[in-house]
Amino acid sequence: NAGVTQTPKFQVLKTGQSMTLQCAQDMNHEYMSWYRQDPGMGLRLIHYSVGAGITDQGEVPNGYNVSRSTTEDFPLRLLSAAPSQTSVYFCASSSTLRTANQPQHFGDGTRLSIL
């Protein structure tokens, strides 16, 4: 089925470890983004990309890196995991810059725990 695929669904890391959360979409969407979801705080934008080779910071970018080498893939990297990064991470994509015209499609999320 077409959509946004996130892997893994669950992950436990130790403090200081590195990891990459994968996100792929097969809808040829230009716009992709990463959010983290924490209790009582809704979703907060980490990084976003408006096309291959173009990325920018969102609301809470510290501790995370992204790249967009292809239209389909938008991986999120944690270089040195910290307990404060324990969260549920969502990747989203949309076909235009105006999400209101085309709703964002969300992946199923990755639950990440940092010990």
Add this chain to the structure above:
Amino acid sequence: AQTVTQSQPEMSVQEAETVTLSCTYDTSENNYYLFWYKQPPSRQMILVIRQEAYKQQNATENRFSVNFQKAAKSFSLKISDSQLGDTAMYFCAFMLTKTSYDKVIFGPGTSLSVIP
């Protein structure tokens, strides 16, 4: 800065009844979009309804409707004939139209339980 507030962390409703979820936001801008997203236990985020700020008419999608009060900066969601499948977290969200990217600001969410 824009903020979105949902003052009801948890709500419950009897099946087939009507429930209203509250949302208020703060902005000095005039043109923007508002959304309600549903997140069931499966964690998938699903767009429920959206409203353009320049439209006075309240948006409606089947059993879901909004009461958009621009002057009061209020955007409540009414769910009629509640069904068990409506049990989920509901997020109110806000987006400016003049930004070069789709920065969507989400509220903290309201957990809705539909009771059989």
